[in-house]
Amino acid sequence: MKTKTLKKNKVNVITLGCSKNLFDSEVTMTQLQANGFEVEHEAKQDDSEIVIINTCGFIDNAKEESVNTILRYAEAKKDGQVDKLYVTGCLSERYKDGLEEEITEVDAFFGTRELPKLLKTLKADYKHELIGERIITTPSHYAFLKISEGCDRKCAFCAIPLMRGKHISTPIEDLVTQAKNLAKKGVKELILIAQELTFYGLDIYGERRLPELLRKLSEVEGVEWIRLHYAYPTGFPMEIIEEMKKIPKVCNYLDIPLQHASDNMLKAMKRGASRTKTTKLINDVRALIPEIAIRTTFIVGFPGETRADIEEMKEWIKEMQFDRLGVFTYSHEEDTSAYELEDDVPEEEKQARAQEIMDFQQDISLSLNQQKVGKTLKVLFDRVEGDYFVGRTEYDSPEVDNEVLVKKENDYLRIGDFASIKITSADDFDLYGDVV
Helix, strand or coil, X not given: CCXXXXXXXXXXXXXXXXXXXXXXXXXXXXXXHHCCCEEEECCCCCCEEEEEEEECCCCHHHHHHHHHHHHHHHHHHHCCCXXXXXXXXXXXXXXHHHHHHHCCCCCEECCCCCHHHHHHHCCCCCCXXXXXXXXXCCCCCEEEEECEECCXXXXXXXXXXXXXXXXEECCHHHHHHHHHHHHHCCCCEEEEECCCHHHCCHHHHCCCCHHHHHHHHHCCCCCCEEEECCCCCCCCCCHHHHHHHHCCCEEEEEECCCECCCHHHHHHCCCCCCHHHXXXXXXXXXXXXXXXXXXXXXXXXXXXXXXXXXXXXXXXXXXXXXXXXXXXXXXXXXXXXXXXXXXXXXXXXXXXXXXHHHHHHHHHHHHHHHCCCCCEEEEEEEEEECCEEEEECCCCXXXXXXXXXXXXXXXXXXXXXXXXXXXXXXXXXXXXXXXX
């Protein structure tokens, strides 16, 4: 029995997980709106007749969050606060049968590539003419641009190919169309995302085409920054860095997950890399663009990891002086090749190792930030928070990297605008400055 009035044909889309999921949610919302639905992303009011949850299934914590969110709305449906509940995304792709059996309140589960099927269930049409159109849920001056789907790599720990399938590139002309439409809406920064950026084009053109894509996107009027996320280090094509150096619009920023420093661990993880080769790659990149900011991530607690492996990781982090660094704890994922190994590092020890690496990186980040004091940097402002305007340099991606704070009482800035900021002080992960 319904306890409240629900807005008919109103859909609340909830996104969990990474930026690739957010992109998918935005595409879903665009299609629904074109079919006459009222759509909202993570609505503050629980008055939607229909709820769609776009789930993450990457690691244990993400899976737990997704399941808890589904259960919350399953209860809401029982109480009459939701009429229809649908689940899509990575968790749904990977565990559909079990979820259908366990959570019967959900009307239907869909995989990562089943948007047309989801729309059909809602008596909506998949409108091909909308390719290139997208409702964005980020601040209006930046947007994610997914250039490919899936992954052909065989990393031992990773379940993403099981959920996202094989690598499929989006044609250059389609991406340029998307970029032009985003620019018309005021988007100034494009954040290129994929599971593996460097493979872009191999499947449809027979060769890597990321450098060409960067050139084409840089010609789009209104786009001022193009940022690269998630490049695999093994076989990394240096042409990407050469293009970055040539094109002013391409940010001097590279997100390149390296996962470990120990050769034993890299071999066990099936990364196809070694510490020596990766060191040469990072040094070669910096030789071409000395000012580039390199963001990376590491995994701790992989089966068989020892104290010596952690010490080697710390030694290498100190040597390489990464600008940005994040740490994941290993998650024992069924159907991956690492699942055959014994998950022999206790969870408490995994967490302790992760914290140890982050504490170690904190000192490096502070040192690198203090070197920026006195410099004038171009900053794009994202939001107002407390007494500060908060923005980013080209060396920082939203939500995961350092920020630049300017006191509201000293200067006036508009969100979505660029400004030249002289850095006056720095702490571990933030810079402070004044408008020049």
